[in-house]
Amino acid sequence: MSDKTHAGVLSGEFFMQGDIACAEGAICAGCRFFGGYPITPATEVAQWMSERLPVVGGMYIQMEDELASMNAVLGASWAGIKAMTATSGPGFSLMMENLGLGIMMETPCVLVNVQRGGPSTGLPTLVGQGDMMQARWGSHGDYAIIALAPSSPQEIFDLTIDAFNLAERYRTPVLVMTDAEVGHMTEKVVIPPPDEIEIVPRRKPTAPPGEYMPYYVAPGEWVAPMAVAGDGYRIHATGLTHNEKGYPATADDSSQWPLIQRLIDKIEKNRDDIIVLEENGLDDAEVAVISYGIAARTAIWPMQMARAEGIRVGLLRLVTVWPFPDAAIYDLAGRVNGIVVPEINMGQIVREVQRAAAGRTQVISVPHPGGGIHDPYKVLDAIRRAAGRKVEV
Amino acid sequence: MNRLEIRLSGFGGQGIIRSGEIIGKAAVLYDGKFATFTQSYGPESRGGACAAQVAIADDPVELSYPHVIDPSVLVIMSQGGYNKYVPEFRRDGLLIVDSSLVELDEAAEGLKVLGIPATRLAEEMGRRIVANVVMLGFIAAVTHLTSPDALRNAVLSSVPKGTEALNEKAFEAGLAYGKEL
Numbered sequence: 001m002s003d004k005t006h007a008g009v010l011s012g013e014f015f016m017q018g019d020i021a022c023a024e025g026a027i028c029a030g031c032r033f034f035g036g037y038p039i040t041p042a043t044e045v046a047q048w049m050s051e052r053l054p055v056v057g058g059m060y061i062q063m064e065d066e067l068a069s070m071n072a073v074l075g076a077s078w079a080g081i082k083a084m085t086a087t088s089g090p091g092f093s094l095m096m097e098n099l100g101l102g103i104m105m106e107t108p109c110v111l112v113n114v115q116r117g118g119p120s121t122g123l124p125t126l127v128g129q130g131d132m133m134q135a136r137w138g139s140h141g142d143y144a145i146i147a148l149a150p151s152s153p154q155e156i157f158d159l160t161i162d163a164f165n166l167a168e169r170y171r172t173p174v175l176v177m178t179d180a181e182v183g184h185m186t187e188k189v190v191i192p193p194p195d196e197i198e199i200v201p202r203r204k205p206t207a208p209p210g211e212y213m214p215y216y217v218a219p220g221e222w223v224a225p226m227a228v229a230g231d232g233y234r235i236h237a238t239g240l241t242h243n244e245k246g247y248p249a250t251a252d253d254s255s256q257w258p259l260i261q262r263l264i265d266k267i268e269k270n271r272d273d274i275i276v277l278e279e280n281g282l283d284d285a286e287v288a289v290i291s292y293g294i295a296a297r298t299a300i301w302p303m304q305m306a307r308a309e310g311i312r313v314g315l316l317r318l319v320t321v322w323p324f325p326d327a328a329i330y331d332l333a334g335r336v337n338g339i340v341v342p343e344i345n346m347g348q349i350v351r352e353v354q355r356a357a358a359g360r361t362q363v364i365s366v367p368h369p370g371g372g373i374h375d376p377y378k379v380l381d382a383i384r385r386a387a388g389r390k391v392e393v
Numbered sequence: 394m395n396r397l398e399i400r401l402s403g404f405g406g407q408g409i410i411r412s413g414e415i416i417g418k419a420a421v422l423y424d425g426k427f428a429t430f431t432q433s434y435g436p437e438s439r440g441g442a443c444a445a446q447v448a449i450a451d452d453p454v455e456l457s458y459p460h461v462i463d464p465s466v467l468v469i470m471s472q473g474g475y476n477k478y479v480p481e482f483r484r485d486g487l488l489i490v491d492s493s494l495v496e497l498d499e500a501a502e503g504l505k506v507l508g509i510p511a512t513r514l515a516e517e518m519g520r521r522i523v524a525n526v527v528m529l530g531f532i533a534a535v536t537h538l539t540s541p542d543a544l545r546n547a548v549l550s551s552v553p554k555g556t557e558a559l560n561e562k563a564f565e566a567g568l569a570y571g572k573e574l
Contacts (some may be wrong), residue, residue: 181459186425187430373460
């Protein structure tokens with residue numbers, strides 16, 4: 001892996017760290033720009049991109065901070081380059097404003113958050129999942145967002161590619177919400193041959209330059225084709241509420257309504273295309289564990305212990321956390337005696353699970369403040385409680 | 394769970410983290426198994442205490458819990474690592490120490506202990522930096538975590554170009570030392 005290579009896709013089997021798998025996934029997806037600022041535990045993504053991008057014809061810039069990093073990524077995308085940044089909690093907070101700019105300007109890009117314990121500088125080298133609600137609501141104003149949660153280095157690789165494809169398909173920033181545990185974990189990673197990797201290219205306008213309107217969405221579509229600087233089209237992109245021509249339209253709500261409604265609908269009304277869930281053992285389940293990322297992975301061992309005790313427990317793993325899979329959880333809640341939600345925060349996604357379950361079953365939170373992964377026996381106890389078994393204290 | 398676990402500990406700069414990665418790589422790429430390598434380290438990059446953990450299994454579901462919980466092999470290359478990890482180490486486990494850096498005390502009572510002066514052997518080769526590779530050769534000889542060939546291949550495919558001969562010599566020195574025990 002240390003050899004300089006010009007190959008964009010390093011097909012083969014590797015023993016690879018999660019952060020590096022993220023970088024390689026990005027390069028496979030066609031990412032050729034990284035603007036970032038190093039921060040533990042995301043530094044290896046930046047470091048690897050700084051070595052790899054120049055030799056595949058891309059560009060790496062270490063910016064002065066995370067505000068500038070996110071801006072540079074948006075700029076690169078508007079120059080026609082697939083672009084990414086990677087950060088952790090404190091940097092994620094700084095990127096929130098320009099994430100909103102990316103959403104408002106409908107700028108495809110990928111933002112990776114290798115979550116660590118927070119708030120503030122918190123636990124720089126240790127795991128957390130405390131940014132899941134920030135991922136959904138962290139920038140001001142109303143919008144919808146796509147966030148993916150990998151639970152292994154292989155899945156970071158796979159989902160980083162998916163994130164780039166979703167970003168192009170829906171013209172929006174996409175979040176990869178991984179964590180210090182998965183980012184710093186090293187495991188087998190298989191990089192397939194290039195022709196087996198689906199890549200969604202940037203959709204460019206075909207209209208003559210005089211007729212193109214950068215935010216005109218044709219009937220039956222959700223986003224406009226995207227002309228970028230140098231294509232010969234007149235474009236105007238702004239964070240202000242804008243009309244179909246891209247010009248500010250801030251005198252009343254006549255442009256605000258269709259714009260904001262579409263920014264939300266293009267994601268919420270395409271849930272079936274976007275949402276990926278992994279089910280394991282749910283067919284006969286009396287108890288469901290619902291989790292994501294590293295916490296879903298570490299739930300498997302206590303689930304095996306519970307099964308050995310005769311408790312029929314299954315797992316619904318949220319590969320996609322946002323948009324939230326309301327329908328699947330509502331349905332599941334009608335079939336089980338209880339739902340257990342382990343996550344490495346003090347109870348964030350569990351609130352969404354409760355909302356989606358709509359009172360059809362009990363929902364038990366298994367919180368963790370960050371700095372470590374769940375004690376398997378705490379998850380086991382919650383499974384026992386959900387199944388109505390006595391729990392030894 | 395049915396899996397093999399090993400922990401290595403020393404101070405930053407000794408190549409402890411690298412050694413853990415190489416053991417995992419050997420298991421995955423050259424023995425056809427699955428492995429999860431995790432690391433822990435302090436804020437300092439050199440001189441601070443560090444540890445590398447590897448779990449190896451035939452089935453990836455055995456690696457769902459990524460942390461090493463109860464290693465059967467403990468490799469210690471600093472007194473700080475000894476003090477931190479030996480007292481809690483399982484009594485039927487195998488303790489491997491760099492005998493040029495680590496002094497045993499009552500914490501090791503009852504343990505099976507194998508020592509190799511890895512750092513001194515590396516210094517005799519003129520390069521203290523390959524002490525961890527001497528240790529990897531020794532691990533290949535005295536454990537069944539990976540096959541010796543897999544570990545040798547993983548070492549040689551991981552080291553900087555131009556240093557293969559030195560590293561192979563270091564690996565073979567550790568391997569020979571272990572086989573003679």
